Amino acid sequence: MRPNGDTPLRLYEEVLLLALRDKEGTVHFGAHVQYGLAAAFIAELLLERRIGVDANAKRQLVDVVDRSLLGDELLDECLEKLTNAKRRGTVKTWVTRLAGLRRLRARAASALxxxxxxxxxEGRVLLFFSRTMYPERDPKPEREIVARLRRAIFGGNVDVDPRTTLLIALTHATGILPHVFDKKRLKDRKARIQQITDGSLVGKAAKEVVEAVQAAVIAAGVAASVAATSGR
Structure with missing residues (x-):
């Protein structure tokens, strides 16, 4: 997809678009977007073959395999943090760290x-507190994303490409997907969603990436649950 003749949207941009209310420009209640963005960074860096996950390590340690930058401010910052780390960290550790990047949501929105x-x-809450909102200007890119997800989830036993597989996994784990489609309809397609997110519908090479990203998705879901129960 090339919105407005530009480069294709990154996974983190797609995650944020789905997490925002179209008219209000604020995040849907219960959508743990920080962790969705962080897991999307890991997914994108895996797809771009900048990082890998050590299959021999018990704790899924992340290795940098290519230090060359991608030309995306946020992804390059994530890659540099991974490169400059004194020791290797697990996927879960990095999802938590990247979720804490400075002004993460605002910077991701600025890209869009x-x-x-x-x-x-800019708006105000209770007349005193300022609030930044990001309502939709061009609805076409999000409509195309939703159509992609709808075909994958509700369109029968159709093939699903790796990026769509990862997007479904990311939005499912972080509570974003129920704001895109009706909860009852999603419940009826629970088995299909599981089939998609376990990577069984993609080729062998892509499946390896999907399996590695599953750790990021699980980490995002766990971190989001902890944040919710702690009132973060």
């Missing part, structure tokens, strides 16, 4: 503002 997909608006 530059593309002309979102617009930035």
């Amino acid at each position: 503002v530059r593309r002309g997909i979102l617009k930035l608006e």
